[in-house]
Amino acid sequence: MKPEHIDVTAPSGGHLPGNCQAVSSILARIGDKWSVLIIMALGDGSRRFNEIKRMVGGISQRMLTLTLRGLERDGLVTRTVFPTIPPRVDYELTDLGRSLRKPVETLGAWAFEHLPEIQSAREQFDRNATGV
Amino acid sequence: MKPEHIDVTAPSGGHLPGNCQAVSSILARIGDKWSVLIIMALGDGSRRFNEIKRMVGGISQRMLTLTLRGLERDGLVTRTVFPTIPPRVDYELTDLGRSLRKPVETLGAWAFEHLPEIQSAREQFDRNATGV
DNA sequence: CCGAATCCACCACGATACTG
């Protein structure tokens, strides 16, 4: 590793070798297909499984289960089972999960703000490409 | 509370149906394996192809090419070819690309800050899982 | 109602070899 590694954290901060990788693994969770949607769906309180499913829309049962498991594993949501019949399971953001909402919203706001620029950039790029 | 669609943008903003999807497509780019690393590598000025390759480290030639293409398509980086021999290609962040650095760093800082919490949460979760 | 399990299609990605 001769060239300096890259620091995803603030420019002023120091850098340790393993961090980049670890931070990447977290960014991978943020960037995956459903995590952010689910986190936003849980924004204002606890929700039941199928409730989340309806809110997110288009997610399969399997992926909802898997993604929720992942979020639970990372300590971002809690899973509460009510042993009733029919069963009922509530999901809720932890403090850690709630603390993630702000940076995610920041990024979401950026995406939303620059949506037109990006879309027109894509169109223009694709126009040039189709000409080939 | 009747679940509707989810708004990834700031809570105050209005919501249009297609935006969630469009914003997701942008988040997908942010969250993919290499984009963020490359953006940070281009942080302070223009870089050549192999220069980026060395900085990122572990990326294949193929993925670097593809990711750079994607970033270029989205209007985040510019690609400048010098028709010399041997050829030389410089990549540089656009204004749009540079404007993305701040929110990304915010998220990176969050990830870095909560790294220990998340890692210990993962360990604890995995301990319970292995015990089954 | 919640979720686990199975099957399967797709494509993301790496490795390698070749070109201008």
Added chain:
DNA sequence: CAGTATCGTGGTGGATTCGG
């Protein structure tokens, strides 16, 4: 040096079925 082309593979995610 900066790509492109091709192949192989593991993982991701949808559809479906079963179970408690």
